[in-house]
Amino acid sequence: MGAQYAHRRNIDPGEEARPNVSQLSPFFRHRLISEEEAVSAALTVHGGEQATKFIQEICWRTYFNGWLEHHPSVWSDYVSDRDAQFQALEKDKGLRADYEAAIEGRAGIDGFDHWAGELTETGYLHNHARMSFASIWLFTLKLPWALGADFFLRHLHDGDPASNTLSWRWVAGLHTPGKTYLAKKEAIETCSDGRFAPDNLAQSGRQVPGAENPQSQQLPARDSLPDERFALLLTEDDLSVETWLDEHLDIEAIAGLHSAETRCAADVSEQAVAFTNGALKDGLARAGSHFGVSAQNLSDDRDRQTALKDWANSLETRHIVLPYIPAGWTHDTLSPLLSELQADGLHIHQIRRNWDECFWPHAKKGFFKLRKQIPSVLDALDIAEGLKLDG
Numbered sequence: 001m002g003a004q005y006a007h008r009r010n011i012d013p014g015e016e017a018r019p020n021v022s023q024l025s026p027f028f029r030h031r032l033i034s035e036e037e038a039v040s041a042a043l044t045v046h047g048g049e050q051a052t053k054f055i056q057e058i059c060w061r062t063y064f065n066g067w068l069e070h071h072p073s074v075w076s077d078y079v080s081d082r083d084a085q086f087q088a089l090e091k092d093k094g095l096r097a098d099y100e101a102a103i104e105g106r107a108g109i110d111g112f113d114h115w116a117g118e119l120t121e122t123g124y125l126h127n128h129a130r131m132s133f134a135s136i137w138l139f140t141l142k143l144p145w146a147l148g149a150d151f152f153l154r155h156l157h158d159g160d161p162a163s164n165t166l167s168w169r170w171v172a173g174l175h176t177p178g179k180t181y182l183a184k185k186e187a188i189e190t191c192s193d194g195r196f197a198p199d200n201l202a203q204s205g206r207q208v209p210g211a212e213n214p215q216s217q218q219l220p221a222r223d224s225l226p227d228e229r230f231a232l233l234l235t236e237d238d239l240s241v242e243t244w245l246d247e248h249l250d251i252e253a254i255a256g257l258h259s260a261e262t263r264c265a266a267d268v269s270e271q272a273v274a275f276t277n278g279a280l281k282d283g284l285a286r287a288g289s290h291f292g293v294s295a296q297n298l299s300d301d302r303d304r305q306t307a308l309k310d311w312a313n314s315l316e317t318r319h320i321v322l323p324y325i326p327a328g329w330t331h332d333t334l335s336p337l338l339s340e341l342q343a344d345g346l347h348i349h350q351i352r353r354n355w356d357e358c359f360w361p362h363a364k365k366g367f368f369k370l371r372k373q374i375p376s377v378l379d380a381l382d383i384a385e386g387l388k389l390d391g
């Protein structure tokens, strides 16, 4: 998280030995580790100057999350585009053959073919490999961006609606209009530590078809905890409530609902589903022991809607609290079910972490506006007073 990270994080020597980056993204994704914990640890061990780069990278995740909350239709547009592109594959044999060759590592492009296999086998790719893969997909192979984003989501253990969708749009020149990321042979050779040097890559970007950024909208209002006894419902979006909710809260029951298999239109990889469901099980166990209440996984063997309704009907309290569910597949899957509970007279409270509450208002436009606010926000969060970041 210090100087070595700052200098070497772009280099990917391969899956055998990858000491330059943390590989913690699946844990951040489900908040098994929080951004706050990681930043505090980085500052304690390395100090502000050396930890700057790591903190900024953590904040990219926060930025993408906050940006998508201000522009949630970018997620729903992605879902519609993805479904339309899958239909197009049914009709266009040439497109289908190119798409299948790309995801099966048969495109004949050095590096690209390896990364397709590494992703499907391990559920992880280094950031530089992700950028290069997406760029080759878009500009050399000229494949639709939504199918690439779907391929990543199907396999990544850290698959995230905000970071994935917006990173694909960033490479495509849709997030920062007109500014594409063009993969170059030399950069790939350097960043892959000499492992790959693909020839015949596209020499210029193209206008990638895709929806423009919509107008920014207000963040949804922040709910507060009820004054009385409540039940707690966990999803894959935040699985360490014991680190930010007081153990003395009066909690009647705890339950979890999984949604990992709803990430994509096609089958999600078994490994990715197993990682997420394992994380949910683990998060439930920790929450249960923190609050001294038994915690159950509702969707283990029954359909989500019936299991949630039966659980809600079994409660004495009329209040259900959830860590905030941001835009994405869990939101899409659970929102109609939560609305049904509300129609039945239950009160649903979605509460946000202070980290998101303090950072997200700065995530309406570009990353650099948020980056400038890092010292003052960390100060406000009592993580670092008078912090000076390098660069």
Ligand SMILES: Cc1cc2nc3c(=O)[nH]c(=O)nc-3n(C[C@H](O)[C@H](O)[C@H](O)COP(=O)(O)OP(=O)(O)OC[C@H]3O[C@@H](n4cnc5c(N)ncnc54)[C@H](O)[C@@H]3O)c2cc1C
Binding pocket: 009, 021, 022, 023, 024, 025, 026, 028, 029, 057, 058, 059, 060, 061, 062, 064, 125, 126, 127, 128, 130, 131, 134, 152, 156, 158, 159, 160, 161, 163, 164, 165, 167, 168, 171
């Ligand atoms: C096309 C594309 C798709 C991506 N899809 C995802 C995704 O679905 N989920 C995801 O978590 N990240 C995604 N990323 C961002 C980034 O590649 C990964 O977060 C990072 O590679 C994870 O490896 P690490 O934990 O070793 O990162 P480290 O370098 O150790 O960074 C520490 C943490 O900071 C955050 N972070 C670092 N770089 C970025 C970044 N550029 N954007 C957002 N967060 C960052 C991650 O939470 C990461 O775990 C994507 C990037 C691209 C270019």
